[in-house]
Amino acid sequence: MADWLIGLTIGLPWIGALAVWLAGDRRAEMQHRLAVVFSVAAGAAALLLLPSYGDAPALSIEVGSVFGTLTFVPDGLGVFLAAVATVVGSLAVIFSVDYMRGEASLGRYYALVLLFIGAMVGLALSGSLFLLFVFWEITALCSYALIAFYNDDPKAVAGGLRALIITQFGGLGLLAGALIAYAYFGDTQISTFLARADTLPESMLALMAFGALAAAAAKSAQVPFHTWLPGAMEAPTPVSALIHAATMVNAGVYLLARFYPAFEGVAGWTTAVILVGLLSAFLAALMALVAIDLKRVLAYSTISQLGYMVYAVGVGGVFASQFHLLSHAVFKALLFLAAGAVIHSVGTRDMRQMGGLRRELPFIRTVFVIGALALAGLPLLNGFWSKELVLEDGLHHGPVWAYAGMLLAAGITALYTFRMVWLVFYGERRGAGHVHAPGLAMKLATGILAAGTLTSWLLAGGFGKMLAESLPFHDLHAPAALDLYETIVTAPATYLALAVIALGLAAWWWRDRLAGARDALAPLARAAEADFGFEALNRRIVTATAAAAESLRATQTGLLNWNVLGIVGGLVIVLAVLALGA
Amino acid sequence: MSTLEIMLVSAFALVGAGLYGLLITRNLIKVVIALQIMVKGALVALVAAGQASDQLALGQSLAMTVIVADTVVAVIGLAFAVQVKRVRGTLDLRALAELRG
Amino acid sequence: MGEMTALTWMIALPLLATPAIYLIGRLARDSSRAARWTALIALLLAWIPFAQAAADLHDSGTQIYTLGAIALRLDDFALLLAALSLGLGTLVTLYSGPYMQAEDGQEKYYASLVAVVGVMIGLGCAADLFNLWVWFEAMAVGTFLLVAFYHEQPASLEAGVKYLVQSAVGSVLVLLGIALVLAETGTLDLAAIRAEASSTTLLLAAGALMTIGFGVKVAMVPMHTWLPDAHSQAPSGISAMLSGVVIEAGLVALLRALGALGGVTGSWGELLMLFGALNMVAGNLLALRQQQVKRLLAYSSLAHIGYMLLGVGIAVYAREAAGAQGALFHMLNHGLMKGLAFLAAGALLYTLHIAAGDHGPLTVRDLDGAASRYPLIALGLSVAVLGLGGLPPLAGFMSKWQIFAAGFETRNHWIEALAIFAGLNSVLSLGYYAPLVNAAYRHAPSEAVRRGKPVPALLQVPVIALTVAVVAVGVWPPLLQWLSEPAGRALLAAFGF
Incomplete structure (x- = not known):
């Protein structure tokens, strides 16, 4: 059963990609329909796969030679990420029906999106390092091709190239890891590696651990490899939502989480992971604060939130990191798609040209605010629960300085979130021109995601159980859902975090009175605008x-x-x- | 010095002379001549090797084969030179350096 | 004189067809068409003895055929080269039909092309050093004519001259090496040399001379300078042959010669790896800022020869077949990918320039918007360059992985670092491959594309076939590994390990 479902979840989008391509750009309606049908079907297959999780390979293909056996393992980490990829993927495809209507080269667009969805599922379910690396690279290829989808725009081409080269460069770390596993164990099965990691020479294990960190940082756009993500915003917005917010960029966190048991003992590794997460969360939040391009704000915010997940893995909170990954995938996809609807409606990404859109786009305003509140971490939304859990783990298992930094970043998150919401929807309209109403497909996709943002935290219990039962090498215990919520609600840390978030909110509210402080921080703002020198x-x-x-x-x-x-x-x-x- | 050594030294001297010619000449015809000098060095070496290993006949037949093959190369080289002269109007190598970088 | 066997037919068919093609082309009324069809039929017929020889090899081991003092020896290594040259040769002959249709002297073109295919098969089977040189020289002569086929074009002529002179220098150095080996060991038979050879200065010098001599043809850096000229100026089908098979045949010759001297020093492996590293970095950097598509692809061949040298070097160093298997798998894949790249670029060059009577180069800028008018060609070119850049699931990644895996299996930190360095080079190479794809998929067409005529259907057939092959081998590597796995073992056996 599981083998069939795995085959379908990967195969359906790929067959769909071929079908859309074969349909040809002259039959645009048919391309839209085919893409929706195949992506939704893949989503259904992935959801059906959820209950049949387990820790044994469900599908093995013997290739022989240096490639060994290719296995697919439907364990908790994998099926969960596969479900996120296909569900968000199908929503992004549905959204595209409106967003991409009338665009040229629709076949190339949908084929690449569907190819990506299949590859992302493959990445999540790969049971061998070789296969993992293959899918890792296919997702990078799709990402590059979709960022540069508007090839006539030199910025898009440059952004795509940069994304490709940086992720490939980091990917060498993963390649080295896979090669070491092959050289020492004779095959690249992840289970073999996790079971026998301690038999590797220390230097080799360290190379693998830091190689994986480099690969993860490049893929998840973490400092110092984060520079490609803002440039990736040249992609069509549904692609930003799918690849550069909800799925592919999570692959790095996924990688760290998957290999955490093998690497946690490597000297300095967890500290390095914490540092990467902290720097990314903090610096990117500052950059989001000064950006004026709506999609760039969201991109920096993605880097920052991924920083939380990386940090969580660093302090040993594998469950917290994956839980935040789920929340973030849902609310960030929502924010991107809603932002896409805004951009589609007003025809610019510059927030200085927006303002006052609450009247013209009431529905989009509502869903966007739901997403924004989740991003800021306000109670009862999914982002609240997962972010609190991350901070909770950080306080108890990580160094205090890192915790303090993450707390501060949470405050800045609230600040830039409210700034963004205000600039887009409130105040007076600053731009000119007609505002188009969003289409039904756009409302459908964002509506579903908004509902998810309100409720996905209810899945915590089942998710925890799934992870605990199917990851034999991770020392995870399954917290009962109610205990989890109770811990968060009763922990003093939660209120501390909420206070900081409230401070951030207040800082925006009293922004005029804080003008003096703002001027004092002007050099910092300039540094943030210059990307803290990483661009240079x-x-x-x-x-x-x-x-x-x-x-x-x-x-x-x-x-x-x-x-x-x-x-x-x-x-x-x-x-x-x-x-x-x- | 044994016969072999003397012959090998002269073979290398011929090849070296040809190589030197290739490094300094700017004239395509002289390039072909320099190549011929190099090949003559190789011929000496082959015959010497045949003699040193008591298979003089083998060495000589190798040399004969090389002469035949080399003639073909020389003919093509000269044909190229004629064509270069026709198309470019000069045999100067500096005029034959447009493909660069 | 022995019976004609499958082995000899496989070599003799193309060689016998050569004068026939020339004569038929001269005498027939529709001379071009007659020459082309004779060539195609000869190459297709050669697949029959090829299949038989492969079966014989599989059933009863190495095939040997002696004619007087000349011996031909078919092992798995030779079979691989035969498969590559026949395969690409057939496709290129098919492709040349429309590509060369307006040219004069096609009988010479097809005769030389088929001769080169036959000669390369023979080169793989050479069992003694001098024989090897003769095949090698014959290959050189055949390709001189093909490189300078456009002999009225100054650029082609220039490329032909450089190619000829540098090849001739290399060939003299090889002869000197042969003479030293003969003087020292008294024999020219490869196996006998291996048995006789001891670690003497003269044999070491012979090895060095042959490394350089054959290395010129392999385009090992810094002897590579002829390659970008020759490979970019030749007719595109020939470019595909040169990059896809001919430099590889040079590598086969080099390895056969070094194999015979395998016991002379332990440094051959290091030497090959050193040249591998040089080739990768120089090839990629030289290609990085290149604006002419065919010249760019030619430089990229330098880099790919580097991967093959690296793989073989690892194998010779570690005395394990894995590296050689990876290198030879890469040789096949490179033949497919670079063949595809040159044929696809050539199809564009033909429709955008040559068909309009213009012999200027195809520039990256000309590719703008190619996908909208020539979707299959653009797709083929994209698949080829992304495969060359090592992106899975295309063929190039699979063989690179095999080479790197062999490197890590040595557990030598220097070689591991070298493998990572090679990976880094692949990343660098994307810096010039990917922009080609971006250009092709722009919407605003270049001036050339706007004026271009449709691509003839026959020009597309080999492009489509190779595109499918590059993807198929990437998804399922055993499709070609049945050739490269035993060939890697045969290569190591030729070194006496």
Whole structure:
């Protein structure tokens, strides 16, 4: 049963991708319909897969040679992420029906989105490191191609390339890990590795651990690899919601969570993870505070929230990290899709051109505010429960300095969230032009996600049980749902966090009175606008590489005499090596 | 010095001379000539090797084969030179350096 | 003289067809068509003895055929080269029909092409050092003519001259190496040399000379300077052959020669790995800022030869077949991917420039908007370059993985670092591959695309076939590994390990 469902969850979107492509761009209606049907069917298959979780491979394919056996394991972490990918995926596809109507190259768009959904499911369910890496790269490929979907826009092309190269660069860490597993265990099964990780030489295990951290940071857009995510906002908004908020960027956190039992003992690893999470959460929150592009605010906010999840893994809160991942996937997808509806309606992403949209877009305003409140962490929304759980774990199992930083970041989160809501929906309209009403498909997709934002925290109990029962190497205990809620509600830390969040809110409310403080912080704001120097670092690397390439090109003189000298040079190299070796 | 050594040294000297020619000449015809000098060095080496291993006939037949093969290369090289002269109007290598970078 | 066997037919068929193609092309009324069909039929017929030889090899081991002093020896390593050159040769012949239709002297073109295919099969089977050189030289001569086929074009002529001179220098160095080996061991038979060879200075020098001599043809950095010119100026089908098979045939020759000297020093592995690293980094950096598509692809061949050298170097160093299997798998995959890339780029070059009577290069800018008018060609080019960049699930990643895995299996930290470095190079290579894809999928077409004519259907057939192959091998590597796995073992056996 499970093997069939796994096959369907991966296969349906892929068959759909082929079908949409074959349908051809002349039959746009049919492409919309095919995409919706296949993505919803995949979502249904993934939901059906949820109850049949377990820790044994449900599907194995023997390839032989260096590729070993490819296995799919429907354990708690996997089926959960697969369900998120397909459900949010199908909602993004439904949203696209309105959003992408009339666009050219629809076939390419849907084919890539569906290819991505299938690959993301594959990534989540992979039981072997090799297979995991393959799907990891396929998602990166889709991400790149969709960011650069509007190839005529140089910014989109640059954003896509940067995303591809940075995630690939980080991905080398995962590749090295997979290769080490292969070299020492003869196969790359994750279960084999987790069971025998302690038999690896210390240096190799450390290389794997930090390699995985690099891969995760690149994929989840964590400091110092985060620079690609804001650039990725050139993608069509449903893609930002799906790939760059709800699913692919979570793969890094997923990776850390999955291998946590093997790596937690590596000297310095958990500290490094905490540091990466803290820096990302804090710096990105500051950047979100000064950004004026609506999608960029959301992108920085995604980096910041992913920082919470990474931090949670660092302090050992695997469940908390995954719980926050679920909440974030739902409310951030909602925020992105709602933002997409806004952008689609007013035709700009610049928040300075918005304002006062509550009157023209009441429905979108409502769902957006629900998402925003969840992001800020206000009670009873899903973001509240999971963020409190993360902070709770951080207080009890992590260093105090990190906890203090995360707490402060929560306050800044509230501040930038309210700033964003205010700039978009309240005050007076600053831009001109007609506001289009959002379509039915847009309302449907955002409505479902809003309902999810209000209720997904109720799944905590079942989710915890699923994780505890199907992850034999993680030392997880399943908290009963009510105990969990009770712990959060009664913990003093919760009220401390709420107080900080309230401070953040108050800071926005009294922003005019705090003008003096704002001026004092102006240098910080400028640093945040400049991306704290990471942009400059990126540029410097690119320029240096290009300069090296240019100077090497000068050696290709085209003159035959120099070419012959190359042969003589080669002879010298060979004789030198042989003389040294012999 | 044994015969083999003397012959090998002269073979390498010929090849070196040809190589030197290739490094300094700017004229395509001279390039072909330099190549020919190099090949002659190889021929000497082959015959010497045949003699040193008591298989003079083998060495000579190798040399014969090389001469045949090399003639083909030389002919094509000269044909290229003729064509270059026709198309470019010069045999200067510096005029044949447009493909660069 | 022995009976004609499948082995000899496989080599003889293309070689016998060569004069036939030329004569038929000269005498027939519709000369181009006659030459093309004769060539195609000859290559298709050669698949029959190929299949028989493969079966014989599988059933009764290495096939040996002797004609007087000349011996041909078919092992799995030779079979791989035969498969690659026949496969790509057939597709390129098919492709050349429309591509070359307006050219004069097609009988020479097809005769040379088929001859080169036959010669490369023979090269793989050479059992003695001098024989190896003869095949190698014959291959060079055949390709000189093909590179400079557009002999009225100054650029082609320039490329042909450089290619000829540098090849000739390499060939002389190989001859010197052969002479040293003969003087020292008294034999030229590869197996006998391996038995005789001891660690002497003369043999070491012979190895160095042959490394460089064959290395020129393999385009090992810094002997690579002819390659970007020749591979970009040749007719596109020939570019595909040159990049996909001919430099690989050079590598086969190099490995056969070094194999015979396998016991002379333990440094061959390190040497090959060193050149692998040089090739990867130089090839990628040289390609990074390149604006001419075919020249870019030519530089990328340098990088891919680097991966093969790395894999073989690991195998020779560690005396384990895994690295060689990866390298040879990569050789096949590279043949498919680079063949596809050149054929797809060539299809665009043909429709956008050549068909309009213009011999200018295809630039990256010309690709703008190609997908809207030539969707299958653009898809083929995209699949090819993304596969070359090592993105799964395309063929290139699978063989790179095999090479890297072999590197990590040595558990030598230097080699592990080298494997990571190779991975880093793949990332760097995406910096020039991916923009090609972006350009092709723009909406605003370039001036060239706007004016371009439709692509002839026959030009698309090999492109589609190779696209499917690159994806299929990526999804299911055993499709080609049945060739590369035993070939890797045969290669190691040729080194005496």
